[in-house]
Amino acid sequence: MSLLGRSLRGAWQRLAGTLLLACILAPGVALAAADVRILIDVSGSMKENDPANLRVPAMRLMSELLPAGTVAGVWLFAEDATPLIAPAPVDEAWRQRARAELPKIHARGLFTDIERALAAATADWQGPPGERERHVLLLTDGVVDVSKVPQESAASRERILSAQLAQLTASGAHVHAVALSDKVDRELIEALTAGTGGWLERADDAARLQRIFLHMLEQTAPPVTVPLEGNRFDIDKSVSELTLLVFREGDVPVTLTPPGATTAWTADSAPAPVQWRHEAGYDLVTVAQPPPGNWQFTGTSDPDNRAVVVTNLALELARLPASLLASESARLDARMVSGGQHVTRLELLELVAAGYTLAAADGTSTPGQLALDGERAVFSGELGATADAVLAPGVYQVTVTADAGSFKRQAVTRMRIVADPVSVAYSVDPASQAAVEVAVTADASLTRPDTLEGYVSVTDAANLVRVLPLPVASEDGIARVSVAASSAGRHEVAVHAFVTTPGGALRVAPPAQVFELAWTPPVAEPEARAEPEPPPPSGVAWGRFAAYVGGGNAVLALGLGLAWFVFGRTRKPAEAAA
Template sequence: MSVQFGSKALFPRIFLFLAVLLGTPAALHAQPPIGPQPDLRLLIDISGSMKESDPDNLRGPALELIVRLLPDGARAGVWIFGEDVQQIVPHQVVDARWRERALEAVARIDNSGQRTNIPAALAAATYDIGSMDPTYRTSVVLLTDGKVDLSASPMANATAARDLLATTAPKLGATGIPVHTIALSEEADWTFLRALANSTTGIAEKARTAAQLTEIFVQSLEMVAPTARVPIVGNIFLIDETVDEFTALVFLQEPGAEVTLTSPDGVEYRPEQNADGVDWFQSSQFALVTVTAPERGAWTLVAPEGARSRVSVISDLKLEVDPLPNSLPAGRVTELGIRLRDGDGVIARPELLQLFTLSVQITGPEDYSELIDVTGRYPVPATGEYRVSIPAFDRGGRYQLLVQLRGETLQRELPLYIEVIAEEAAPAISTRPPMVPEQDLQRPALTLAVLALLAVAVALWVYRRRRKRKMAIWQRRFDASRGAADETVVAGLSATADEDEGKGKSP
């Protein structure tokens, strides 16, 4: 991947060509926007155990970042829950007023809850499940550090969790509402959270530390509302003529790290400066800068070593991708729809589409990698929509599909994520006993022999001790009975006395 800085004169000619073609009705395959708008519903655990799981209350900055990144026109709402559920941000269309109220509500995220009533939280967030607006694609993000805990009775809690997985989750999945779960503690019921995500075609994530929460939140947002980016090569990214606004996000490794942004004409922007059209926000976990009406050309983003960065754009020319299921079983082939769109519709003119190249870079577990050359493999579609076959994945795990668009001086990337669920292999049944190598039997046999000898020795020792004790008891009884017999003879019967008595009598 390389950034091209040449051919500046060619770019205006391309867009002049576009303008001429767009002036004719046949230039575009005009149609209303394809695909629903995102509808994000956030559920945030405020139980007392969060004092240990999130001691610095990083849930607040993570929510604040999501509020700033949500696109205008989307819908969103925020609920907090412990034993009870409270809606702290109304479920409404995202606009300036909504963002203001949402940023004010960040302060209400604390650790005051007594329990973890996940069923009630899901019920509150899906209050309109029977009458949802089909023009929106609804997703739920659940953040918790515990398990279903709505009663002092373990049996009642287990029953509630089982009912949620058996009844509520399948209903949400059938309605097309994925629940993305985030476990913020090793104490969280990972088995339950993963089952809840899988049964609703959501994705389960585990934050090993609270500091990872911000990045996981952003990835959750990307799953709900995929946003086109421009690639960063080194620390340079290219802004083209179609970009109206860009937002650079830098995840910081250390609080207070310095981040700067330099425009193509050499003007340097810092968080402490106030510049027209440049809006900074920085926390201990990330730096966020939005530039409106940016200068065209190569921008430089300077961040600490090891920091991860991304630059998303709002542009007249949009890279649009059909939403894929967030999770699917291993071995299933799926299809990806890719289009280019401007404000009037999908671009279908072959002369325009041939100015760009499209590809899909797939990465996954155990260094899995595959590149699909879309424009090289598929002919230019008459409708302007490429239908790309995505291969079946045999191995379970998280896969990223990075859709890449390249023009002469225009570059876009759009990330998608899929969780592949691999079924556990059924145990094989065989009528033949397994062949075990002889050397593998020697150690177990020797161990058994030693244990047997020890058992025999212990048994003999116990037997002899018991026999000795019985002999002692018998001896005491014998001695006692013998002494009693001698006393009786002395007191009563005497042969000598009888003889003397007989001698004293006359015949």
């Protein structure tokens, strides 16, 4: 692009930003539409797993960054569940109560009654959710322990996994969990999170709680943020409040310099309207009516640093699934929101550049662009597997940005890529180039290979579709299908497999593969008397097979299948039998 072209584009972007800012409806309208119930384990084992009581600064971080208007409540639980902060819309009065009550978090409880805690926190969630998404955040370091009688604890655990999980699902609740010990009941929290579409993180030690609570906030009631470029960020005139979160390492001091200033603020020298909280592991700086322009700060450059803003102009993400199989993909949708309303004026949205970054745990990142879908007035793209590549298993941070020249917005979420329990390999006959050999393998450490079944669909250049049943796996555990060419040219081959895992049934459909095949027309033979068709092979349950065909190419994890994969738990096939 020429220098003139870049200048014109920059001018148009600034114009778009000005127009969008001009269309803000009213100051102070809350964007968040979530109801968050937080359960904090205060059993005696926390003396060992959280000796410095870092649950308090972690909760302070979350309480200060919760968007205004979010309904939030906090309970402490051990042998009983005690409301610490009653559920109410977050405002300054709510935050004041949180600051006063959070130091009461302790570690003196005798038991760990998770069933009672979940029941107390969700007692008023009757029927499906309204406009607010429902979220439960459970922090625990142990197992269900309700009395000195083991049978009573076992019965409570069973009720959680049956009736209570069913009630949570029916109410539309998403249960998220923080596991603060390797002694935690993994099977239980995996079932709760995966069964409700929630997020699960393990804290290797309590020092990670602050970061994990930030992640949980972004999965439940995400605040509005502006992107950081190194240790700099831009504030526009629509922002009425700025809260800067900077994680510290060692003794590296944090300073903040507003636009045009020659002297940086510190915790001791910041002017009176500025609230500067120096907590264990992080600094939180709140500035009311921040002047627009470029701000900068000193301190450790950290991927969890955030510049949170109160503004009428936000970037909102559609909820992504918490977990995806490596062979799956998911649509990423982002939309601009002004004054709490979806911006639909395409002449404005067309001048906004939107993109995303997919960052793996090892620090590597992949950028991508989001295209404007004019019919839906959203910026959209695909995350996950493509025909050319799949993502490696692990946790990924998804950071979406919108840049309109005079303002920038950011939204952050996370998703987990889970290894496929079923792998598919293709090979073309090298001599004839007229057939594709398909080999489907179920991982014996993740599934029951003897339950593998399904079908292969083949679409040729004339769009004629054939369906070939997947046979019973051979002794080496591989189910093989030979796909012969039906005409010369393009053949699209797609596998649809169904297998049983310890967590339930799983249906897998990797992306279709395309092959160019040769074909020789068959020699005509004399007509023969029609014979009755043979019965179908015994390796396929045909009632279920018909359901597969009707189901198309959707990939569906049924029941709690994904929960088991999240932590890579291994169990004997006999233990997994339905």
